[in-house]
Amino acid sequence: MAEQGVASVWRRIKAIYTIQGNMCETCGTYYFPPRPVCPECRRKGKLELYTFKGLGTIYSFTVVRQAPEDFKRQMPYVIAQIELDEGTRLTAQIVNVDIKDVKIGMRVRSCFRKIKEFGPGGIIAYGYKFEPTMKVTGHEEKPIPKGKSQ
Amino acid sequence: MVGIVGYGVYVPRYRIKTSDIAELWGEDGTKIGPGLGVFEKSVPGPDEDVATISVEAARNAIKMAKINPLDIGAVYVGSESHPYAVKPTGTIVAEAVGCSYNMTCADFEFACKAGTAAMQSAMGLVASNMIKIGLAIGSDTAQGRPGDALEYSAAAGGAAYLIGMKNPLATIEETVSFTTDTPDFWRREGEDFPSHGARFTGEPAYFRHVGEGAKLLFKKTKTTVDDYDYFVFHMPNGKFPIAMGKQIGVPKEKLEDSLVVRQIGNTYSGSAMIGLARVLDIAKPGSKIFVVAYGSGAGSDAFSITVEDAIEKTRGAVPTVDDYIERKTYVDYATYAKYRRKIKALG
């Protein structure tokens, strides 16, 4: 038996580290996390691996003020649904931001952080969080109009 | 010739003022900054460590170099604060930046010069044609025992260098090292905080090794201080590199541009490498840079570097050292203690 979390994190490392999902070549829809079957095309679908650019906007968000033990050190923290430029959404923390500045529509980019520790002696799960785009992230602060980002 | 084909840095967003730390321990806050030459230091967020800092720096380096990460043949991460005692940081970095599985990887440890040791190893592999490009990282989230002198300077940050032959933006003409067994600073297995020899860390340790390293490099390259436009020394604080410069006759203005320690503190394995990045951010093609990194225990790695024309095309692609220095949010000591796991009850 594997130590808690080890295999379950390991088998998702590519997806979590690099925001790798898939794209259906039949219908052009992007999926994250990667899916085994395109729900639009089913058996006609052709899913190819796709690494997302890691840019998007905040679709909705909240400030978590009651959290599991692993997140206590970070409280209060911002978690959001992010709409990636490719059109798919995912759930991630927003870091490097003042809570009062977070807004729906805010332009964000992915960064690499610790997601969770499985106890003090357990493994550390790393992966994507998001931060506001700004000069220091190497991105324009202004949102890119929809459709022009590709 | 072997050179730097890309570089990137990362410094966490949080800062604590050294005067705030001083006041907590009943010291005179107004004296500590000027006395040590460190006015504020970077603090990693609760979800940042050497792996995350290394990945951010490496991603910047790859973006700047415009290389395919599949061409990286070696990933070496130097640090004294690897997140795991056993299990490499480098594999996390390699996977996160999209390296091939057909490459070599290892973690380095040599106090504050683990990152430059990684650079030398990558240079060797590139020069011998064993690999095309090597990724060498120096990164730390250094800890100082609460109330200890180190607490004023122990900071977090990292730099990543891509070493290769093709279109380098700076060439590395020569590197030398000077190594002895000198226990000026150490951390035993299982200990949370390092111990040090206080004033013993100065003359027999830092100054001897940096000085000897510099001398060796001058001798080997048949150069003098006058042949270089910039000097970068390891920065345990703001005073040591200046005193070192004085000892070997470096004019103040040749050292000034690398002294990031004043605003971000000592980033250990990242220290000299971020200092070098600060110089590369601004140096004109043709400039010559003299770098000596120092690691307790003890040793020094010295490099003679020439900036190439290619550097100008890389500018603006990724955040500079100054961009990171200017992005800051101050935290108080309580927040710092929470983030840095100094509150033990939190686990």
Place this chain on the structure above:
Amino acid sequence: MSNRVAIIGVGMCKFGELWDQNLKDFTLEAGMYAIFDAGVPGSDIDGMVIGNMSAGRFTNQEHLGALAVDMGGLGDIPAYSVEAACASGGAAVRQAYMAIKSGEHNVMLVLGSEKMSDVNQTEAMNTISVASDWEWEGMFGATFPALYAFMARRHMYEYGTTEEHLALPTVKNHANAAHNPWAQFQSPVPIDVVMKSGMLADPLRVLHSAPVTDGAAGLVMCSEELAKKYTDTPVFIEASDQRSDTLALHDRKSITTMNAVVSSTKGALMEANLELKDIDVFELHDSFSIGEIILTEDVGIAKKGEGGKALEEGITEIGGKFPVNTSGGLKARGHPVGATGVAQIVELALQLRGDAEKRQVDGAEKALAVNIGGTGATSIVHVLRR
């Protein structure tokens, strides 16, 4: 096969933090109550279903079907345990409905139960969080309240729903629960207290959220034919519909509507041959107040975006056109997750029998319950008629 399914007995324990009772104790209490209410001999019961979300994590006990039959002294009858997160209770009712309708079972005991207070508040929240997509939401720090907060924030953004609106379901449901002797909280809460309560996940506050509750509810169900033998006041399940949606909230085109609720409500009303305007009383899943606002819209009481307004206008109060959560809802009756779907049906059956005392909706004949699992990945709707 057109045989209707009847509810002939209902029962509950008082919901709350039942420190002196374990899962077995109060589950038995609710079941016995339902059996006595039905006036059915135990030996006539030929099958049992129990809805429960996570006894394994809450109390280290699974295999609840066998446990309940054993404790209840129901002999060797088949016992099924079903799980659909917070919709486990509704799923249990639907399983019995299908079993009776198919003719496989004649008289069934349906239970819903959850013992939540034997773990601390954080662990209770963690356990409920696994109703969402743990690998892609929970692990990244999205707690269950956080996911509902995404919906609330987006609802405010898209439709101008206000913080006052978010407080209204709580105020209404507490006022209703004041007349429900089984409710966890039987006292009214003024709106300013709700609006000043502690923040859980902005904009959701503690008093926008259903509490941690221990409790169980039970029903005795049988065919229409048999019902006459036991009771003069049967309540019929006219329709049962269940639909699914994506497990993760971020995979939905819209997070301000629950497609599974829209389609299961439509399906159930069609099956019952009724329209929404025919329904006299509702139980809508209000694990968070934004849930009640969204469901008020999705079942069709209010137009999309106007759920808050409907609450403001009192349409969903007792005495209003479409009373919602006369029991106090999940917020005030309490929300022992596996019990909730059954407790909703208990309340509606009482309403249709005219036994709801001070919270009675006059002349109620038809009722509808929506029980949600997770953030809307499961929706189970039942339409009842007397």
